[in-house]
Amino acid sequence: MRSRAQEVVVETPGSQSSLHRANLERVVRAVRLAGSLTQAEIARTTGLSAATVSNIVRELKDGGTVEVTPTSAGGRRARSVSLSGDAGIVIGVDFGHTHLRVAIGNLAHQVLAEESEPMDVDSSAAQGFDRAEELVNRLITATGVDRSKIAGVGLGVPGPIDVESGSLGSTAILPGWTGTRPGEELRERLGVPVHVDNDANLGALGELVWGSGKGVRDLAYIKVASGVGAGLVINGKIYRGPGGTAGEIGHITLDESGPVCRCGNRGCLETFASARYVLPLLQPSHGNELTMEGVVRLARDGDPGCRRVIADVGRHIGSGVANLCNLLNPSRVVLGGDLAEAGELVLGPIRESVGRYAIPSAARQLSVLPGALGGRAEVLGALALALSEMGDSTLLDGTLHASAPAFT
């Protein structure tokens, strides 16, 4: 599952060439973070000497990674350096519970195109991958990007991925998909490296890079949909745990004698917060056509029953988040999924519950925010995953252009 570049290029750590590689990355990172920089600025921010920067910029320019606009505005003779838009392309694919989403971005962290289409829950895995391939191809054509520039794909699936085999564990959302190896499937169809993770982790990454988590290093993303999951980012990286199943906040026990959960226990957070268990509560009064979205909408319109239900859900999520806080002490918790649309109606009770159940020193620095990306968090997270897995080096060591297959 590691990048294949490492299989081909025998990297000698400790040699000058590795130092050079590191310096190339340093420059690219500096440019990307700033958008565009002059060489003198690069020298100052990276600490490298002007001469070195000059050489590196030339090398990057010749390699096509970077663009040098001959003269910038106003200055004396400063040539501004920026990542060339088509130096490398990353793709994010997200299989959601009802939608398939695809996004295309470049190495400058810009989203070039994004599209989603409804997907039938009952469609087979093969159909799903076909649709994904199709949509990816459509977007590639639409944006007119060069296929050979695709550096990697991030893929989000709504279920647990086995770290060893890359196969999808049992999921209630896509029942027919259990046991498939989504990464492998998509890799075969697209011919580029594919990095897979579950939707909660990608949501976390998405919000961290583009959404409510900007500027933070530790973040917990709580996604409430038909289940309840959490994605954890620790120190800027997705934390999956040794077994790859970290973040299963949905099945922490809140009440040992609570409702029976599908996992076999009783009183899991999920039995108090997920759509699967919450919607039936409203069935007598509101009918059985209700979705979580609908409940949120009604609640915002003032429906007292829905408001109450959402507040209760918030309180229970808050209990779970309090546990999370006591154990992990993240600096930010971001609420995603449909439920986030409820805004303060659900955040208020969450905060209240956290304040009550978490130890004060852990809760003090915590901010609980709604996701800023809505349903886009996962695709964008998939993009971010592709970017991070690629590392900055993939676009530097020349294998990018060589390794991408020739599409015809």
Place this chain on the structure above:
Amino acid sequence: MRSRAQEVVVETPGSQSSLHRANLERVVRAVRLAGSLTQAEIARTTGLSAATVSNIVRELKDGGTVEVTPTSAGGRRARSVSLSGDAGIVIGVDFGHTHLRVAIGNLAHQVLAEESEPMDVDSSAAQGFDRAEELVNRLITATGVDRSKIAGVGLGVPGPIDVESGSLGSTAILPGWTGTRPGEELRERLGVPVHVDNDANLGALGELVWGSGKGVRDLAYIKVASGVGAGLVINGKIYRGPGGTAGEIGHITLDESGPVCRCGNRGCLETFASARYVLPLLQPSHGNELTMEGVVRLARDGDPGCRRVIADVGRHIGSGVANLCNLLNPSRVVLGGDLAEAGELVLGPIRESVGRYAIPSAARQLSVLPGALGGRAEVLGALALALSEMGDSTLLDGTLHASAPAFT
């Protein structure tokens, strides 16, 4: 709180000298992990060329960091390289609830001396630091190590440390110490850098490096004493969280209508598992002179009441650990504190509880073990902290000898 070396030496990242520095560290680390290596072995494990290793070893030997024993056993002409015992000395100090412990170790991860003495809970902070200084000095004299070689001190305190100020938060164990800055205190007395952390984190680090956590990268250390705390090691490093209060497993809520906890909530794990709450249960039948140690001893001798109490404690701890597993999915949980002496009497119920309440995929790879170091875990963890905070670089950049003050 950062190493002072960084203030003095202006490090130019990306220059060849930084590469050289990195290679020095690489070699030292390889030697330390293996105990002793020949140059050829160093070259193989580090990936450096034999020529480079030759140069580096000479440099390290001249600097006194490393010793080269002229000829090793059996081989052809392999000179074995090992860390010179007195290249650097680290000290671990642990303030426990009843004991003060001090250990002296060298950079080869060998413990040269270790001693503990009882400490009165009511003693003032000043008294405590006096005692610690005294004991440290005694051990230094006893082992005959060179004072100028002391690279750093790790200090364990039984309470939360504010990451910003380094001051000790309120602690029920050492009431008079609240607000003091233990690191600063000890640094002034000993004149060397002091790194502070709480006992649970240090216990985790100790067990990871020397005890039941060898070979694992992620570990949760649960310490049950008058309270319940957890130390988390993620990817080989102590995880403290942004606010520095991660691992507060003692105050996750198990039962919203349970006993009132000193933290103000009800049904915290602590109210079911810590000595403070458990011992009173046995008061009617066993009198009020009981300690946790005593209960464990009685349970091992067959006392049914004590057995039952310990099993109940185990079950509750198991519930907490199950939450921890679902959220963090560590590969190993190590039980420390007095309670660990109960062995299977407490581990069995913990495992059973974890098996019941954690999601199967998270619990499957988990091993729950008793601590291998007993009450020594914290001091040894303090040693490990000093070693890790020092980094390998401290002993390489020459500032070690210069920065250590002249003792008289």
Place this chain on the structure above:
DNA sequence: CCGTCTATGTCCAACTAGTGAACTCTAAGC
């Protein structure tokens, strides 16, 4: 007991890559 073999460690020349200094270039300011 001696020659051969093999792996170790060292030395040297070659090469890679970063750096300071000198230099050129351009536009702004007077």
Place this chain on the structure above:
DNA sequence: GCTTAGAGTTCACTAGTTGGACATAGACGG
């Protein structure tokens, strides 16, 4: 128009790693 100051480039120099040649010393076989 002249000066000036910052930007980028060139060049000689230096630090540092590497491959290959070489010396060394034990093991092995005869």
